[in-house]
Amino acid sequence: MKKPLNGEKPFAEGFHGPNLGYVIELYEAYLENPESVDPEMRAYFESAGSPIVEEVENRTEIGGVTPSSGPLEKTLAAIRLADNIRTYGHMAADIYPLNDHEPEKKLFELSNYGLVEEDLYAVPAGVICTDAPIPLRNGHEAINYLKSMYMDTIAFEFHHVYDANEKNWLRRKVESGSFKISLQKEEKTKLLKRLTEVEEFEKFLHRTFVGQKRFSIEGLDSMVPLLDEIVAESVSNGARTINIGMAHRGRLNVLAHVLGKPYEMIFAEFQHAPNKELVPSEGSIGISYGWTGDVKYHLGLDKQIKDENTTVTRLTLANNPSHLEFVGSVVEGFTRAAQDDRSSKGYPKENLRSALSIIIHGDAAFPGQGIVAETLNLGQLKGYNTGGSLHIIANNTIGFTTESRDSRSTRYASDLAKGYEIPILHVNADDPESCIAAARFASEYREKFQKDFLIDLIGYRRFGHNEMDEPMTTNPLMYKIINDQKTVKELYGKKLLNQSTITKEASDKIEEDVLNKLKAAYEKVPADKKASELLNPPETVEKGLPDINTAVPIDILKKINQELLTWPEKFMIFNKLDKILKRRMNALEGEGKIDWGHAETLAYASILHDGTPIRLTGQDSERGTFAHRNIVLHDSNTGKSYSPLHLFSSAKASFAIHNSPLSEAAVLGFEYGYNVFAPETLVLWEAQFGDFANSAQVIFDQFIAAGRAKWGQKSGLVMLLPHGYEGQGPEHSSARLERFLTLAAENNWTVANLTSAAQYFHILRRQAAILKREEVRPLVIMAPKSLLRNPLVASTGLELSEGKFQSVIEQPGLGQNAEKVTRLVLSTGKMAIDLVDHLKNIDDQEWFHLLRVEEIYPFPMKELKNISSRYPNLKEMVWVQEEPKNMGSWNFVEPRLQQLAQGSVEVTYSGRRRRSSPSEGDPNVHKKEQARIIEEALTQEARGGN
Numbered sequence: 001m002k003k004p005l006n007g008e009k010p011f012a013e014g015f016h017g018p019n020l021g022y023v024i025e026l027y028e029a030y031l032e033n034p035e036s037v038d039p040e041m042r043a044y045f046e047s048a049g050s051p052i053v054e055e056v057e058n059r060t061e062i063g064g065v066t067p068s069s070g071p072l073e074k075t076l077a078a079i080r081l082a083d084n085i086r087t088y089g090h091m092a093a094d095i096y097p098l099n100d101h102e103p104e105k106k107l108f109e110l111s112n113y114g115l116v117e118e119d120l121y122a123v124p125a126g127v128i129c130t131d132a133p134i135p136l137r138n139g140h141e142a143i144n145y146l147k148s149m150y151m152d153t154i155a156f157e158f159h160h161v162y163d164a165n166e167k168n169w170l171r172r173k174v175e176s177g178s179f180k181i182s183l184q185k186e187e188k189t190k191l192l193k194r195l196t197e198v199e200e201f202e203k204f205l206h207r208t209f210v211g212q213k214r215f216s217i218e219g220l221d222s223m224v225p226l227l228d229e230i231v232a233e234s235v236s237n238g239a240r241t242i243n244i245g246m247a248h249r250g251r252l253n254v255l256a257h258v259l260g261k262p263y264e265m266i267f268a269e270f271q272h273a274p275n276k277e278l279v280p281s282e283g284s285i286g287i288s289y290g291w292t293g294d295v296k297y298h299l300g301l302d303k304q305i306k307d308e309n310t311t312v313t314r315l316t317l318a319n320n321p322s323h324l325e326f327v328g329s330v331v332e333g334f335t336r337a338a339q340d341d342r343s344s345k346g347y348p349k350e351n352l353r354s355a356l357s358i359i360i361h362g363d364a365a366f367p368g369q370g371i372v373a374e375t376l377n378l379g380q381l382k383g384y385n386t387g388g389s390l391h392i393i394a395n396n397t398i399g400f401t402t403e404s405r406d407s408r409s410t411r412y413a414s415d416l417a418k419g420y421e422i423p424i425l426h427v428n429a430d431d432p433e434s435c436i437a438a439a440r441f442a443s444e445y446r447e448k449f450q451k452d453f454l455i456d457l458i459g460y461r462r463f464g465h466n467e468m469d470e471p472m473t474t475n476p477l478m479y480k481i482i483n484d485q486k487t488v489k490e491l492y493g494k495k496l497l498n499q500s501t502i503t504k505e506a507s508d509k510i511e512e513d514v515l516n517k518l519k520a521a522y523e524k525v526p527a528d529k530k531a532s533e534l535l536n537p538p539e540t541v542e543k544g545l546p547d548i549n550t551a552v553p554i555d556i557l558k559k560i561n562q563e564l565l566t567w568p569e570k571f572m573i574f575n576k577l578d579k580i581l582k583r584r585m586n587a588l589e590g591e592g593k594i595d596w597g598h599a600e601t602l603a604y605a606s607i608l609h610d611g612t613p614i615r616l617t618g619q620d621s622e623r624g625t626f627a628h629r630n631i632v633l634h635d636s637n638t639g640k641s642y643s644p645l646h647l648f649s650s651a652k653a654s655f656a657i658h659n660s661p662l663s664e665a666a667v668l669g670f671e672y673g674y675n676v677f678a679p680e681t682l683v684l685w686e687a688q689f690g691d692f693a694n695s696a697q698v699i700f701d702q703f704i705a706a707g708r709a710k711w712g713q714k715s716g717l718v719m720l721l722p723h724g725y726e727g728q729g730p731e732h733s734s735a736r737l738e739r740f741l742t743l744a745a746e747n748n749w750t751v752a753n754l755t756s757a758a759q760y761f762h763i764l765r766r767q768a769a770i771l772k773r774e775e776v777r778p779l780v781i782m783a784p785k786s787l788l789r790n791p792l793v794a795s796t797g798l799e800l801s802e803g804k805f806q807s808v809i810e811q812p813g814l815g816q817n818a819e820k821v822t823r824l825v826l827s828t829g830k831m832a833i834d835l836v837d838h839l840k841n842i843d844d845q846e847w848f849h850l851l852r853v854e855e856i857y858p859f860p861m862k863e864l865k866n867i868s869s870r871y872p873n874l875k876e877m878v879w880v881q882e883e884p885k886n887m888g889s890w891n892f893v894e895p896r897l898q899q900l901a902q903g904s905v906e907v908t909y910s911g912r913r914r915r916s917s918p919s920e921g922d923p924n925v926h927k928k929e930q931a932r933i934i935e936e937a938l939t940q941e942a943r944g945g946n
Contacts, residue, residue, distance in 0.1 A: 023075070023079070023127050026038075026041055026045075027045055030042060030045045034046075038126070041124060041126065041127075044071070044075075044124055071122060073114070074114075074115060074119045074122065074123060075123050075124075075127060075139075077113040077114050077115050077119075078113070078115065078119070078120060078123045078127070078128060078139045078143065079127060079128065080113060081108065081110070081113050081115070081143060082128045082129065082142070082143060082146055084107060084108065085108060085143070085146045085147060085150050085151070086146070086150060086159075086171065087159045088104075088107055088108075089108075089146070089147065089149075089150030089151045089155060089156070090150070090151075090155035090156060090157055090426055091103070091104040091107065092104050092105045092107070092108060092151050093150070093151045093152060093153070093154070093155035093426065094151070094152060094153050094428060095153060095154075095155050095426045095427065095428045095458050096397075096428065096458055097219075097428055097429055097430035097458065097459055097460060097485070097488075098397075098460055098478070098481045098482065098485060099481075100397075100478070100481060103151075108147070117140065119139075120138065120139040120140035120142075120143055121138045121139065121140050122138070122139070123138060123139025123140075123142075124138070124139065125137060125138050125139060125141060125142040127139070128142035128143060128146070129142040129145060129146055129175055131171075131172050131175040131176045132145050132175065132176070132177070133176055133177055133178075146175065149174050149175055149177060150174065152434070153427065153428035153430075153431040153434045154179070154425060154426070154427050154428075154434045154437060154438060155425070155426040155427075156170070156174055156423075156424070156425055156426075157412075157414075157418070157423070157424040157425075157426070158170045158171075158423040158424070160418040160419075160421060161421045161423055162421055163421070166423075166449055166451075169445075169448070169449075170423055170445070173441065173444075179437055179440070179441045180437055181433060181436060181437045181440065183433060183436075185501050188433075188496055188501050188502070189496075189501070189502055189506070189510075191225055191432055191433070191436070191492070192489070192492055192493055192496055192502065192507065192510065193510050193514070194224060194225045194228065194257070195221055195222070195224075195225065195432060195488055195489040195492055195493075196489055196510050196511055196514050197224075197257055197514050198217060198221045198224045198253055198257060198489070199218070199221055199487055199488075199489045200511065200514045200515055200518060201252075201253060201256055201257070201263070201514075201518065202214070202216045202217060202218050202253065204515070204518045204522075205252070205270070206467065208267075208270075208522065209270040209271075211467065211468055212270055212467065213295075213297070213466040213467060213468065214252055214296075214297065214466075214467060215248040215249050215250070215251065215252075215297050215465075215466055215467075216249075216250070216252075216253070216462065216463060216467065217249065217250030217252075217253040217254075218461070218462035218463065218487070219396060219429070219459045219460040219461045219462045219482070220249075220250060220394050220395075220396065220429050220457060220459040220460075220461075221429070221432075221459075221487065221488045221489065222429045222430070222431075222432045222435040222457065222459070222488055223250055223254070223360075223392065223394060223429070223435075223457055224250075224253060224254065224257050224258060225432055225435060225436060226392070226435040226436065226438065226439045226455070226457065227244075227254065227258045227358070227392075227439075228257075228258060229435075229436045229439035229440060229443075230358060230390055230439045230442065230443055231258065231315065233439065233440060233443035233444075234356045234443060235305070235307070235311075235313050237353065237443065237447045238353050238354065239313065239353065239354060239355060239356045240311070240312070240313050240314065240338075240354050240355065241313070241314045241316070241334075241335070241338035241339075241354065241355035241356070242313065242314070242315050242316070242355070242356050242357075242358065243316045243318065243331045243334040243335050243338070243355065243356070243357050243358070243677075244258075244259075244315075244316065244317045244318065244331065244357075244358045244359075244360065245317075245318045245320065245327040245328050245330065245331035245357070245358070245359045245360065246317070246320065246327070246359070246360035246394070247320060247322075247324045247325070247327075247360070247361075247362055247365070248297040248298065248320070248322070249362065249394055249396070249461075250360075250394060251297045251298075251317075251320075252266060252296065252297055254317065254360075255299075255301055255317060258315075258317075259301045259303045259315055259317050260303055261301050262521065263517070263518060263521035263522070264521040264522070264524040264525055266296065267521060267522050267525045268525045268526070269296040269299075270296070271525050271526070289711070289712045290707075290708055290709045290710045290711050290712045290713075291535035291536060291537050291538070291709055291746075292535070292706075292709045292710060293535075293710065294319070294321075294710040294711060298319060298320055298321060298322070298710075299319060299711065300316065300317045300318050300319035300320065300711065301316070301317050302314065302315070302316050303315045303316075314338075316334065318330055318331050318334065318673075319707070319710070319711040319713055321698075321702035321703070321710075323698045323702050324362060324365045324369060325361060325362075325365050325366070325369040325371045325372050325375075326371050326665065326669055326698050326699060326702070326703075327359075327669075328359040328361070328371070328372065328375045328666075328669075329371065329374070329375045329378070329665065329666040329667070329668075329669030329670045329673065329699075330669045330670070330672055330673035330676075330699075330703065331357045331358075331359055331673060332357055332359075332375060332378060332384065332386055332389065332669075332670050332673065333669065333670035333671060333672060333673025333674035333675075333676070333677065334357070334673045334674070334676065334677040335355045335356065335357040335386040335389075335673075335677075336355075336384065336385075336386050336670070336674055337673070337674040337675075337676075337677035337678035337681070338354065338355035338677060338678075339351055339352050339354050339355045339386065339387065340654070340656075340678070341654075342613035342653055342654040342678065342680075342681060343613075343653065343654070344653070344654060345608070345646065345647070345648060345651035345652070345653070345654065345655070346646045346647070346651075346654060346655070347646060347654060347655070347656055348613070348654040348656055349654075352385070352386065352387025352388075352450055353387060353447070353450075355386070355387075356386075356387075356389075356390065356446070357386055357389040357390070358389070358390050358391075358392065359375075359389055359390075359391050359392070360391075360392045360393075360394055361391060361392065361393045361394065361413075362393070362394060362396075362399065363393050363394070363395040363396055363397060363398075363399065363404070363413035363456075364398070364399020364400070364402060364404075364407045364408070364413070365399070366393050366413050366414065366416060367407070367408040367409075367410060367413055367415065367416050368399070368407060368408065370665075371665050371666055371669075371698075372416060373416060373419075374661075374663040374665055374666030374667075375666045375669075375670075376416070376417065376419075376420045376422070376452070377420070377661055377663065377666070378661070378663075378666060378667075378670060379420060379422075379451070379452050380451070381658075381661060382658065383617055383656070383658025383659075383660065384658075384660075384667075384670055387446070387450040388445075388446040388449065388450045388451040388452050388453065389452050390442050390443070390446060390452075390453055390454075390455070391417070391422070391452060391453070391454040391455070392454075392455045392457055393413050393414055393454065393455070393456045393457060394457060394459075395413055395429075395456055395457055395458045395459060396459065396460055396461035397458065397459075397460060397478075398460075398461055398475065398478065400465045401464075401465065401471070401474040401475060403475065403478070412424075412426070412456060413456060414426070414454055414456040417452075417454045420452065421451075422451070422452045422453065422454050423445060423453055423454070424454045424456060425438050425441060425442065425453075425454070425455050425456065426456040426458060427455060427456070427457055427458065428458060429457050429458055429459030429460075429488065430459070430488050430491055432488060432492055435457065438455050438457075439455070441453075442455055460478075460482055460485070461482075462482060462485075462487075493507050537709070537746045537747065538774070540773075540774035540775050541708075541746065541747050541774070541775065541777075542746070542747060543775075544747060544775070544858060545750075545766070545770060545775050545777075546770075546773075546775060548766050548769045548770070549804070550761075550762040550765035550766050550769065550804055550805060551762075551800070551801055551802055551803060551804060552602075552606045552765075552800060552801055553801055554588065554797055554798070554800075554801040556606070556609070557588055557602060557606070557797060557800060557801060558588050558797075559650075560602060560605045560606060560609065560648075560650075561584065561585075561587070561588055561602065562585075563605075563644065563648060563649060564601060564602075564605060564644045564645065564648070565581060565582070565584055565585055565644075566644070567633065567642050567644065568642065571633070571635050571640075571642055572635050572636045572637050572638075573633055573634075573635070573636065574634070574636045575636075577630060577633075580630075581630070584598050587797070588797035588800075589797070591796065592796065592797065593791065593794035593795070593796065594757050594758075594794060594795050594796070594797065594800065595628075595757055595788065595789060595793070595794050596628060596757045596760060596784060596787065596788045596789075596793060596794075597624065597628040597629050597630070597788065598757070599757035599758065599760050599761040599795060599800065600629065600757075600760060600761070600764070601629070601631060601645070602761060602800065603760070603761045603764040603765055604616075604631075604645060604655065604764075605645060605648055605651075606765065607682060607764070607765060607768045608645070608648060608650075608651035608652065608653055608655055609648075609650045609651060609652065610652070610768070611652035611653050612653055612680065612681070612682055612768045612771065613653035613654045613655070613656075613678075613680065613681045613682070614653070614654075614655050614656070614681065614682045614683075614684070614768075615655075615656040615657075615671070615674060615681055615682070615683045615684070616656070616657045616658075616683075616684045616685075616686065617656075617657070617658045617659075617660045617667060617671060617684075617685055617686070618659075618660050618667075618684075618685055618686030618687060618688065618720070619659065619660055619661075619662060619686075619687075619688040619692075620659055620688060621657060621658070621659055621660070621686050622657055622658075622659050625686075625688045625689070625722065626722075626785060626788055628788040628789070631643060631644075631645055631657055632657065643655075643657075645657075663695075664687065664692050664693060664694075664695035664696040665695055665696040665698065665699055667685065667696075668685050668693075668696040668699045668700075668719075669696075669699045669703070671683050671684075671685040671717060672699060672703055672704055672715060672717050675715050675716060675717045676707075676713055676714070676715055679714060679715075679716065679771060679772065679776070680771055680772055681771070682716070682718065682764075682767065682768045682771060683716070683717050683718065684717075684718040684719075684720060685717065685718070685719050685720070686719075686720040686783070687719070687720065687721050687722065687735070688722070689722050689731075689732040689735075690721035690722045690723040690732075690734065690735020690736070690782065690783070691731055691732060691733070691734055691735060691736065691918075693719070693721055693735060693736065694736065697739070700739075700740070700743070701743065704717060704719075704749070704778050705740075705743040705744075705748055705749065705778075706743075706748070708748065708777075709746060709748065714776055714777075715776070715777075715778050716767060716770065716771045716776040716777065716778060716779070717778045717779070718764070718767055718778070718779045718781065719778065719779070719780050719781065720781050720783040721735035721780065721781065721782055721783055722735065722782075722783045722784065722785050723735035723737060723753070723782035723783065723784075723785075723829065723830075724782075724784055724785050724786060724787065724829065724830035724882070725830070725882040725883075725919050725926065725930070726785060726786050726926075727920070727922075727923035727924075727926035727927060727930075728923070729919065729920075729921045730917045730918040730919045730920075730921065733882075733918050733919040734883060734887065734888075734918040734919065735782055736887070736918075737751070737753070737782055737856075737883065737887070737888055737889060738883070738886075738887045738888055738889070738891065738892070740780050740857075741856060741857055741889060741891075741892040742892070744857040744858075744892070747777060747858060748777060748778075749777050749778040749779065749780055749857070750777060750778070750779045750780065750855060750857065750858070751780045751782075751855070751856050751857040752779070752780070752781050752782065752854055752855045752856065753781075753782040753828040753829035753853075753854065753856060753889075754781065754782075754784075754829065754854050755787070755793060755809065755828075755829060755832050755833055755852050755854065756793055756794075756795050756799070756809070757793055757794055757795040758795035758796075758799035758800055758803050759795075759805060759806065759809075759854055760781075761795070761800050762800075762803060762804055762805035763779070763781070763805050766805055767779050782828075782829055784829070784830060785830075786830065787829075787830055787833055790833060792833050792836055792837060793833060805854075805855075806854060807853070807854055807855035807860035807863055808851055808852065808853055808854065808855075808860050808863045808864060808867065809851070809852040809854060810849065810850070810851055810852075810867065811836060811839075811849065811850035811851070811852070813845075814839075814845055814848070814849045814850055815849030815870075815871070816846075817846050818870050818871050818872065819872065819873060820846045820847055820873070821846070821847060821848065821849050821871040821873065821874060822847050822848070822871075822873055822874060822875045822876070823847065823848040823849070823874070823875065823876050823877070823878060824848070824849055824851060824867075824868060824871070824874065824876075824877045824878070825848055825849070825850050825851070825878050825880060825937050825938065826851045826852075826853055826864075826877060826878065826879050826880065826893075826897070827850075827851075827852065827853070827879070827880040827881065827937075828852065828853045828854070828856060828881070828889060830882065831880055831881055831882045831933075832850070832852040832853075834882075834930065834934060835850055835880060835934060835937065835938065836850065838934045838938060839938075842938055847940075848938065849867075849871070851864070851867065853889075853893075856889055856892065856893070857892070859892075859893065859896050861896060861899075861900065864900055865900055868900060868905075874905050875905060875906060876905060876906040876907070876908055877897050877900070877901060877905055877906070877907050877908070878908050878909070878910050878937055879893055879894065879897060879907070879908070879909055879910070879911075880910045880911060880933060880934075880937040881909075881910075881911040882911065882912070882919075882930070882933070883911065883912065883918065883919075884911070884912040884913060884914055884915035884918065884919075885909060885911055885912065885913060885914045886914040886915070887915070887918060888911070890909055890911065894907060894909070910933050910936045910937040911933055912929060912933070
């Protein structure tokens with residue numbers, strides 16, 4: 001081994017601390033040159049009596065030392081004890097306010113290491129701890145010092161962090177004691193005032209609005225000053241946007257005190273009184289209101305903070321439904337959007353320090369909800385990294401009525417984070433100064449390493465799950481302790497009195513002032529409870545989308561196309577792909593054909609040309625699941641990538657494309673959050689197959705479909721969901737179109753199932769055009785699979801340069817003789833193309849007309865009415881679909897077709913019978929069923945399915 005450099009503290013791989021390796025290196029240096037080591041260590045080695053390296057190689061397992069009287073063996077045992085304190089000290093720490101967990105101190109009993117107390121006096125302190133800020137005279141003092149650092153009201157877990165630099169930084173931070181804080185008198189008084197505000201706010205709500213749910217913070221009161229400190233530290237480090245995600249526990253208190261939502265507004269919400277006019281004129285507070293609204297403990301808030309230098313920081317608490325942890329992914333999307341500069345071409349330029357996400361978890365939810373693991377996995381990925389998030393577990397040690405032993409298989413609620421190498425700090429919520437120290441520790445780590453950090457804030461829940469619940473019925477032992485537990489404000493106030501930091505009179509004055517402020521705010525709330533009004537969507541939402549010109553002049557399209565098909569001369573594209581791309585060279589000429597992927601690329605390029613940034617993510621999105629997109633090219637010799645859209649000369653905004661992890665819920669939540677926070681950006685999420693969206697149903701239901709109605713939260717997110725029956729079984733056939741139609745109301749989104757490349761081109765450009773308008777809404781596209789290369793779907797350049805999006809397409813060549821048409825055959829997506837393909841087998845085509853419904857919601861009633869009115873002898877309208885009768889579009893369109901028919905025309909169905917599974921598993925059965933459906937639709941005797 002090399003000699004240790006002066007001041008160097010070597011780290012022995014495989015051990016928890018630096019000291020064993022340090023001793024070995026010192027010993028080898030001693031053997032080579034005794035004068036090169038410290039006199040104390042030289043004397044120790046001279047008295048050790050046996051070769052230290054040999055002893056180390058023959059050592060027993062940690063904690064299993066055989067008693068021996070040799071000084072070297074005693075030293076090695078002391079080192080093992082020190083390492084155990086570092087690794088397992090949290091098991092004996094004072095981190096439980098209720099004192100309902102027995103500290104596991106037996107692990108650290110000297111007898112387990114073959115030691116007695118006198119042995120430690122003979123061990124040099126330098127082999128135990130080298131970072132203490134005070135001189136340590138021997139191993140006894142060093143061991144006690146480590147216990148005081150690792151077994152107090154803050155406990156640490158970072159053995160699972162693999163990076164040696166991070167681990168050493170964390171260790172030195174702890175063992176130097178620099179994480180501890182010493183507050184000045186004014187700071188302590190300020191902290192007591194904050195705790196008083198937190199407690200009295202909850203008590204006031206409890207007395208004034210008896211029996212109303214509020215999901216109080218009580219038992220975790222220190223979370224507010226902890227958040228205060230994180231915000232202050234982050235702003236000091238340069239963050240200009242701070243986004244917070246949390247569930248309902250303590251939310252009202254965080255709104256009132258961290259974000260500054262006026263008390264009177266919160267009281268008005270309890271009173272069911274109008275509160276919009278109660279927003280004070282000073283400051284900038286933005287509260288989102290939808291027309292249906294949400295309960296008060298789900299609402300979010302935006303606030304702008306100005307410091308003495310007039311620097312503005314945006315502080316946001318995200319709106320959150322009751323689906324607990326899902327908001328974490330949304331907040332991560334908020335934060336990445338705030339960090340990205342999308343103003344120039346190429347990938348957005350990132351400034352990860354400009355924004356911070358704080359995610360507050362529940363102790364039962366953190367290990368219990370899979371979305372947590374999905375979101376944590378995004379942390380260090382290129383397309384989703386936010387420079388480290390600060391996680392807080394609001395640890396009540398109970399979930400609803402379930403105690404920890406029944407809700408997780410791990411020791412701590414935080415253990416999931418170990419798999420992602422996230423440092424964990426457990427802190428006793430009844431020690432508010434330690435909570436502030438934890439906040440500073442976390443902020444400093446995030447600033448230095450740009451990685452996630454987790455604070456497990458361990459407290460309790462003073463009342464039941466909500467204020468109408470009696471917890472003694474299910475958790476009697478725990479609540480006997482809680483009922484006798486003094487509040488953190490009382491404990492801290494008594495501590496300050498004992499320290500003579502504050503007088504009883506001053507403490508009483510703080511409480512009196514807080515109460516007076518609460519009473520004054522309550523008096524501003526209107527006394528008369530006005531009846532709640534039924535609100536409708538704003539006119540801009542109800543009137544639908546405007547008519548927008550989405551055509552692009554052919555000369556611009558040709559120029560774009562030429563540039564996108566140009567790459568460096570020595571860049572070698574896989575030969576098959578090279579031939580496919582080169583076919584696009586003349587696709588815009590004359591009768592040339594543009595397939596789906598080509599139309600998409602041209603749409604993106606033209607949108608970038610117009611100055612709208614784009615972000616596209618999904619599993620395998622760079623090439624496309626069906627190898628149809630190929631926006632990012634790879635050199636077949638070197639593996640290097642080249643992306644023409646990133647170098648596109650006339651682009652006036654950024655283009656980001658990322659292959660996502662194998663996640664739906666977290667990634668979709670992230671993209672939704674990104675779009676909400678960056679509304680000028682065309683954000684697209686692509687499912688590998690449409691049925692993968694099943695895993696993200698909470699994001700669809702609670703955020704995308706209803707977010708604007710509940711919270712006034714606008715989104716223009718695009719979702720591409722491959723959908724279509726190709727005989728490949730039930731799992732990859734259906735994107736569950738019926739679910740999106742069931743959720744469709746109040747123009748909350750557009751649901752489309754397209755049949756041409758030009759339609760796709762125009763609907764993307766229309767979506768980009770409405771992003772900044774009040775009429776904006778999400779777009780759900782049932783994307784094709786087999787249609788991607790079907791010539792019947794390809795379009796001409798003229799359709800891109802002169803056409804526009806059509807909600808209904810009439811089949812060319814049909815329906816010309818209006819007197820003879822007796823049947824309208826309506827369908828959407830792949831089924832429509834299958835019907836068109838079958839026309840070549842039919843001689844008599846005059847008696848029916850084919851209509852492709854491209855936009856299913858909003859349903860094109862006006863367009864269909866105009867078409868049907870042309871046919872005086874119309875007898876029936878047939879809806880044709882691949883999906884079973886209880887799925888797909890039928891249940892949605894049938895009443896609308898009945899309204900259109902007005903009783904004079906029969907409305908029938910052609911498709912699969914009602915099924916519990918989306919499709920057949922046998923491809924031959926599929927083909928027979930498909931043939932039957934088509935034959936039934938295009939023959940004189942159409943019959944409805946069962």
